[in-house]
Each structure stands twice: as C-alpha cells, then as structure tokens.
Amino acid sequence: xxxxxxxxxxxxxDEGRLGRFQLGAFALxxxxxxxxxxxxxxxxxxxxxxxxxxxxxxxxxxxxxxAGLSGLFVGSIAFSVLADRIGRRPVLLLATLxxxxxxxxxxxxxxxxxxxxxRFLAGLGLGAMMPNATALVGEYxxxxxxxxxxxxxxxxxxVGAVLGGFASAWIVPRWGWRAVFVAGGAxxxxxxxxxxxxxxxxxxxxxxxxxxxxxxxxxxxxxxxxVPAGEGVRYxxxxxxxxxLPLRHLLADGRAVGTVLLWVVNFTNVLNAxxxxxxxxxxxxxxxxSTATAVLVGTTVQVxxxxxxxxxxxxxxxxxFVPVLTACFAVAAVNxxxxxxxSLPLGALAAVAFVVGWGILGGQPGLNAFAATxxxxxxxxTGIGVALGVGRFGAILGPLVxxxxxxxxxxxxxxxxxxxxxxxxxxxxxxxxxxxxAPRRAAERAAG
Numbered sequence: 001x002x003x004x005x006x007x008x009x010x011x012x013x014d015e016g017r018l019g020r021f022q023l024g025a026f027a028l029x030x031x032x033x034x035x036x037x038x039x040x041x042x043x044x045x046x047x048x049x050x051x052x053x054x055x056x057x058x059x060x061x062x063x064x065x066x067a068g069l070s071g072l073f074v075g076s077i078a079f080s081v082l083a084d085r086i087g088r089r090p091v092l093l094l095a096t097l098x099x100x101x102x103x104x105x106x107x108x109x110x111x112x113x114x115x116x117x118x119r120f121l122a123g124l125g126l127g128a129m130m131p132n133a134t135a136l137v138g139e140y141x142x143x144x145x146x147x148x149x150x151x152x153x154x155x156x157x158x159v160g161a162v163l164g165g166f167a168s169a170w171i172v173p174r175w176g177w178r179a180v181f182v183a184g185g186a187x188x189x190x191x192x193x194x195x196x197x198x199x200x201x202x203x204x205x206x207x208x209x210x211x212x213x214x215x216x217x218x219x220x221x222x223x224x225x226x227v228p229a230g231e232g233v234r235y236x237x238x239x240x241x242x243x244x245l246p247l248r249h250l251l252a253d254g255r256a257v258g259t260v261l262l263w264v265v266n267f268t269n270v271l272n273a274x275x276x277x278x279x280x281x282x283x284x285x286x287x288x289x290s291t292a293t294a295v296l297v298g299t300t301v302q303v304x305x306x307x308x309x310x311x312x313x314x315x316x317x318x319x320x321f322v323p324v325l326t327a328c329f330a331v332a333a334v335n336x337x338x339x340x341x342x343s344l345p346l347g348a349l350a351a352v353a354f355v356v357g358w359g360i361l362g363g364q365p366g367l368n369a370f371a372a373t374x375x376x377x378x379x380x381x382t383g384i385g386v387a388l389g390v391g392r393f394g395a396i397l398g399p400l401v402x403x404x405x406x407x408x409x410x411x412x413x414x415x416x417x418x419x420x421x422x423x424x425x426x427x428x429x430x431x432x433x434x435x436x437x438a439p440r441r442a443a444e445r446a447a448g
C-alpha cells in the first residue's frame with residue numbers, strides 16, 4: 001500500500017465485538033484463574049485434616065497461611081510491574097509454571113517450616129495471575145461489555161475455589177490432604193501448551209511500546225481479519241507512554257486520592273476474604289461438625305462469591321461501581337457479625353456464609369474491574385497488582401492476628417464480630433470514592 005495509515009488499536013477493540021478468538025482466550029484465562037483459586041484456597045480446605053495428621057494446634061497454621069499470602073503479596077506487585085514492562089503474555093506463562101511446580105512440591109512437605117516455604121514460592125506465581133488476566137481481558141473486550149466480561153472471566157477464581165472445596169471434601173477422606181496439591185499442580189502443567197498457543201499479548205501494550213508490529217498485526221487479525229498491515233501502517237493508542245517504573249506514576253496525574261482509596265478498600269476487603277476462607281472450616285469443625293461438613297460450609301462462602309460476581313457483573317456497568325460495591329460491603333459487615341454465633345443452626349450458618357461470600361468475595365472482582373478502568377494501559381497491570389498486593393498484605397495480617405487471638409482464648413464469635421469492622425471500613429471508603437474519582441473524570445472529559 002502507499003502513503004501512511006494509522007490504526008487506532010483501542011478504538012478497534014472498543015467498537016468491535018467478542019469473536020471466537022477472544023472467547024477462546026477468555027475461556028483459557030478463566031480456566032487458569034480457576035486453578036489459581038483452587039490452589040490459593042486449598043490450604044484452608046485441608047487445614048483441619050493436616051493439623052490432625054501432624055498433631056499440631058490450630059494456631060500453628062497461622063505462619064503457613066501467612067507465608068502463602070506473603071508470596072501472593074510479592075507476586076502481585078513484582079510480576080505486575082514486570083508485565084507493564086515486558087507484556088502480559090510472558091508473565092502469565094511464567095506464573096502458571098511457577099505455581100504449578102511449587103504446588104506439586106507442597107504435597108511433599110514434611111514440616112510446618114517446609115510447608116510455609118513452598119506455599120510462599122507457589123504464592124509468587126499465584127499472585128501474578130489475577131492482575132494480568134484482568135488487564136488482558138479488559139484490553140480485548142469491547143467497551144460496551146468490558147466490565148461484565150472482566151467480572152465473568154475473573155469469576156473463574158471463585159469457580160476454582162468452590163470446586164476446590166468440593167474436591168477437597170471428596171479427596172481428603174480417600175487419599176489424604178497431599179492428594180489435593182498433586183491435583184492442584186498437575187492440572188496447570190497440563191494446561192501450559194494450550195496457553196502458549198492461544199493466550200495473546202495485549203494489543204494496546206504492543207502499540208504503546210511501538211514494538212513488534214508484525215506480532216501486533218497477527219493478534220489484531222484474530223479479532224478483525226480486515227485490519228490493515230504491512231509497510232506504511234502504524235498502530236497507535238491515544239495514550240502517552242510514561243518513562244521509568246510504572247509504580248511511581250500511580251500517584252501522579254490526578255490519580256493519587258483514588259489510588260490510595262483503592263489500596264485501603266483492597267486491604268480491608270482481602271483481609272476479610274482470606275480470614276474467612278482460612279479459618280471458617282476450622283471454626284465449624286470446632287463447633288462439633290465433621291471435617292467434610294466444615295469444608296462444605298467454607299465452600300458456601302465461595303459459592304456466594306461466585307454467584308455474586310456474575311450478578312454484579314450484569315449490573316455494575318449500568319448502576320456504577322460506587323453504589324453497588326458500597327452496598328456489598330455493608331451487607332457483608334452485618335453478616336460477619338453473626339457468622340460464628342454458637343447457637344446458629346447449620347442451615348442458617350451456611351446461609352449467612354453465602355451472603356458474606358456474595359459481599360466480600362463477589363465484590364473483589366468488582367474492585368479489580370474498577371482498577372482496570374481507572375488506570376491507563378502502561379499502568380494497568382501495575383495498578384491492579386499493587387492494589388491486590390496491598391490487599392494481600394492485609395490478608396497476611398488477618399489469619400496471623402486471628403491465630404494469635406485464638407491463642408489468647410478469643411471466642412469465635414468475638415473474632416467474627418471484629419472482622420465486621422474492616423467490612424464497614426470497605427463500605428465507607430468505597431462510598432467516598434464517589435467524590436475522589438469524580439474530579440479526575442471531569443478533567444479527563446475536558447481534556448478529551
């Protein structure tokens with residue numbers, strides 16, 4: 001062709017439709033996140049059997065939970081920054097390999113210290129999955145369905161957590177707790193060849209970096225076969241590439257208040273999510289129920305999160321992030337306060353756990369989707385990853401503090417009433433986001 005032609009990559013994706021290529025890639029990403037959810041939650045599901053097998057007190061699991069969450073914290077931030085430098089695709093492939101190998105090694109742990117070490121290393125890979133998958137789904141979704149698509153695909157994490165609970169309840173009595181981690185490591189290894197073949201690179205990332213135009217054209221033609229390619233074609237995005245590490249730009253250009261509030265609400269919400277997921281099965285067992293029943297009640301939280309994510313994905317784009325997520329966290333706070341009531345019948349306990357999961361776990365993908373729309377391309381993985389990393393720092397503290405309070409003879413009811421406070425903080429901070437983000441949005445519209 002003659003002359004010079006520009007192709008606006010963002011506009012091409014925004015105005016397009018979801019085709020077979022995107023749906024296939026999203027299905028694989030959802031499957032990856034399902035395995036991620038399976039592996040992240042597995043330690044909580046097997047904890048009752050593990051403490052009995054090793055004859056250790058419940059509080060001894062606190063450092064193990066904390067080590068895994070520390071790996072998630074480091075992996076979320078480090079791999080997200082790396083993804084904004086080298087791309088989403090290589091980071092997702094590396095992270096999958098990393099968590100698969102160390103999950104397999106978890107099955108061979110012979111001491112609390114060894115178990116904590118391999119859970120930290122597995123956590124590095126697990127922490128990279130959600131921010132990069134969320135960013136990539138958003139970057140391949142049309143504008144009109146972007147939020148719903150991100151919510152539905154990233155719900156794979158919750159699906160994996162739910163299936164992990166049912167699988168653990170079935171596997172542990174038959175083959176022991178180690179078999180759960182054998183399955184959790186072998187499945188992502190088997191998935192790696194399909195990921196290599198099908199998971200694309202972000203088109204906005206490639207256009208912003210101005211690198212590998214032939215690769216960019218190849219990916220774009222999978223979603224728009226008639227897109228021009230070859231000499232004289234330039235692929236662009238209407239964004240400015242920022243020099244230096246992405247981390248320092250999260251607080252620049254009017255993003256500071258929104259970024260800090262996003263960190264706070266992630267901190268309090270993920271703290272509660274991992275506190276409930278880690279300790280609820282053990283609490284239920286201590287109330288006199290069987291290990292299988294305890295695991296299934298813990299799974300009810302994940303079911304609530306899974307169904308809540310789908311429902312929220314259908315309304316968030318229409319009603320807005322702030323009112324919907326504020327309501328989620330406020331309702332979760334009320335139900336957390338009554339979750340461990342000793343006189344609560346088993347059916348009522350499961351119902352309350354379901355509502356807690358709907359609000360806290362269902363709300364978390366909404367926070368991730370909010371972050372994906374809040375940050376530009378070259379900060380997107382970093383913005384989501386750092387917010388999740390800050391949240392996982394809270395999650396490190398949650399189980400550790402709970403273990404310490406159990407050692408001081410705090411009752412289960414007291415623990416869960418205390419957990420209602422961070423949920424109330426989440427609701428208040430999310431409500432305040434209305435005033436923090438509105439001035440930035442107005443400035444963007446005026447500049448555009």
